[in-house]
Amino acid sequence: MKKLLISAFMLALASLPQLSFAWGADGHQTVGAIAESLLTGTKAGAQVRALLGENTLEKVAVWGDCVKGIAPDKDFAYTSAGRYPECASFETAAGIAAMSDYVKRNDSNCNPAIGEENCHKQYHYADVSLQHDHYKTGYVGTSDHDVVNAIRAAVLVLQGKPQPKPFNFKDKQEALILLTHYVGDLHQPLHVGSVFLNADGKIINPDEGQYDHNSNTVGGNALQCPCGNLHSLWDDLPVQFKRGRMNDGLAKRAKTIAPTGGAIEDLPALWADDAIRDARILFAGTQFSKSTPNQKGNNWSIALPLEYEKTMLNMKEDALARAGAHLAQLLKAVWPE
Numbered sequence: 117m118k119k120l121l122i123s124a125f126m127l128a129l130a131s132l133p134q135l136s137f138a139w140g141a142d143g144h145q146t147v148g149a150i151a152e153s154l155l156t157g158t159k160a161g162a163q164v165r166a167l168l169g170e171n172t173l174e175k176v177a178v179w180g181d182c183v184k185g186i187a188p189d190k191d192f193a194y195t196s197a198g199r200y201p202e203c204a205s206f207e208t209a210a211g212i213a214a215m216s217d218y219v220k221r222n223d224s225n226c227n228p229a230i231g232e233e234n235c236h237k238q239y240h241y242a243d244v245s246l247q248h249d250h251y252k253t254g255y256v257g258t259s260d261h262d263v264v265n266a267i268r269a270a271v272l273v274l275q276g277k278p279q280p281k282p283f284n285f286k287d288k289q290e291a292l293i294l295l296t297h298y299v300g301d302l303h304q305p306l307h308v309g310s311v312f313l314n315a316d317g318k319i320i321n322p323d324e325g326q327y328d329h330n331s332n333t334v335g336g337n338a339l340q341c342p343c344g345n346l347h348s349l350w351d352d353l354p355v356q357f358k359r360g361r362m363n364d365g366l367a368k369r370a371k372t373i374a375p376t377g378g379a380i381e382d383l384p385a386l387w388a389d390d391a392i393r394d395a396r397i398l399f400a401g402t403q404f405s406k407s408t409p410n411q412k413g414n415n416w417s418i419a420l421p422l423e424y425e426k427t428m429l430n431m432k433e434d435a436l437a438r439a440g441a442h443l444a445q446l447l448k449a450v451w452p453e
């Protein structure tokens with residue numbers, strides 16, 4: 117069985133694009149660039165420029181990931197200097213001090229349980245089980261500091277309102293920078309939808325009965341293929357997206373996306389619903405092996421269905437255009453004409 121799974125997977129993998137950068141760089145920058153182009157000539161665009169000064173949404177879109185280089189166990193020093201080109205402009209003395217200060221404020225403020233990530237790292241995702249049609253804070257994999265609530269909090273700061281606990285965003289500038297990043301994350305299906313598996317590789321619903329931590333595939337991070345893990349495969353963008361090559365086309369497409377109806381505070385959960393739907397589509401036809409335990413929890417090998425690459429590519433393009441449009445919609449709602 118295992119052999120069969122692997123050979124089927126190799127077939128699918130042979131045609132996959134070369135992996136290199138993550139959604140963390142090109143994808144996030146693309147989302148920032150799309151929103152920027154949609155905000156040209158608007159009041160929101162002027163407010164963004166006033167808050168960012170020399171910077172652009174495209175450039176600051178990755179800051180939320182760059183701050184992960186701050187190590188709380190090394191006295192909040194920056195440990196990834198020179199490692200990520202997209203973070204280079206934040207690696208000045210003042211820039212590093214700002215990153216360190218942010219992480220200090222958002223490291224343990226959510227009281228992470230043993231084995232949980234630092235709080236600011238948890239702001240980037242939710243792991244909602246695919247049986248649910250709708251996101252709801254309270255489901256397994258959600259929290260008051262998941263990506264949906266992080267977007268709500270950043271919007272509140274931009275509106276000049278008090279932010280909910282546990283978030284500690286310093287000011288409007290910091291909130292805008294993080295909002296740009298989180299809206300990108302919210303549209304990556306594996307940042308919101310997750311599959312939960314038992315030891316036999318059967319899909320289960322963690323919100324029914326007693327929740328077993330070992331069933332969590334951690335947004336695809338515990339699903340292994342020869343390429344690494346499924347989450348990284350999804351974070352990555354194919355070469356035609358690199359360095360802004362697709363921005364014009366995607367911005368045109370984003371312009372045609374109608375604004376989502378609803379109150380501003382309800383929008384992040386509605387977009388999370390779309391991400392859960394996308395995750396369900398992308399898991400259809402995926403085969404899971406029995407689990408292999410390792411020190412971090414369980415791991416499963418997976419075999420992806422044929423045509424997976426095409427499904428994934430179309431979904432990524434669509435998700436990036438929507439993310440840019442939705443970021444612009446939020447900012448226009450914060451600063452209406």
Ligand SMILES: [Zn+2]
Pocket residue numbers: 180181240297301
């Ligand atoms: Zn992120």
